Every structure is written in structure tokens, then in C-alpha cells.
Amino acid sequence: MPVLASDIENVIRTNLPVTHLEVVDESSGCGENYRVLIVSEAFEGKSTLARHRLINELLKAEISQIHAFTQKTLTPKQWAAEKP
Structure with missing residues (x-):
């Protein structure tokens, strides 16, 4: 059974305070390749590696x-700085 974008979104939203979330299926709908953008205050003070490990742990079942x-x-501050 393929992983749905909604599955990934639900896990993230259930476990993190999310300011902005994008889950994109880049495999033309077959659920094999996903790209996510997550903006959360939970990332404050964490390195990129620590952030990615947190997300990988939350989505362990889906990523497998x-x-x-x-x-x-x-972080919300980084997101605000990136927006045009």
C-alpha cells in the first residue's frame, strides 16, 4: 500500500507545532518520492542535522x-526571511 501525502502530513501535524507545511509527491502520484517543507518553532536552537533526525524518527514507518x-x-524566523 503506497504512502499518501496525507499520512505524512498527519504524522507531522500530530507531533509538531507547525506554522507551515508542504508535502509534495514528486513521483506522479504513486507515493514513492516525497519532498516536504516544514516550518516549526520546535526547530529553534536545533542544528539542521538534529531537525532532520527528529523528522526521520517521526516518519520512520512511512520513510521505510x-x-x-x-x-x-x-524555524518561523528563517521562513519569514526566505519568503519574497
Whole structure:
């Protein structure tokens, strides 16, 4: 059974205070390749590696069922600085 974008979104929203979240299936709908952008205050004071480890742990079951997973994790301040 393929992993759905809604599955990934539900796990993240249930476990983190999320300011902004994008979950994109880059595999034309087959659920094998996902890209996520997560903006959360939970990332404050954490290195990029610590942020990614946190997300990887939360999504361990989902990631084990897909081919590729790319994540970008930002604090609300970083997100505000990146927006045009």
C-alpha cells in the first residue's frame, strides 16, 4: 500500500507545532518520492542535522516504505526571511 501525502502530513501535524507545511509527491502520484517543507518553532536552537533526525524518527514507518524523501526544515524566523 503506497504512502499518501496525507499520512505524512498527519504524522507531522500530530507531533509538531507547525506554522507551515508542504508535502509534495514528486513521483506522479504513486507515493514513492516525497519532498516536504516544514516550518516549526520546535526547530529553534536545533542544528539542521538534529531537525532532520527528529523528522526521520517521526516518519520512520512511512520513510521505510518509500524510495526517496527530501526535507527542508525551517524555524518561523528563517521562513519569514526566505519568503519574497
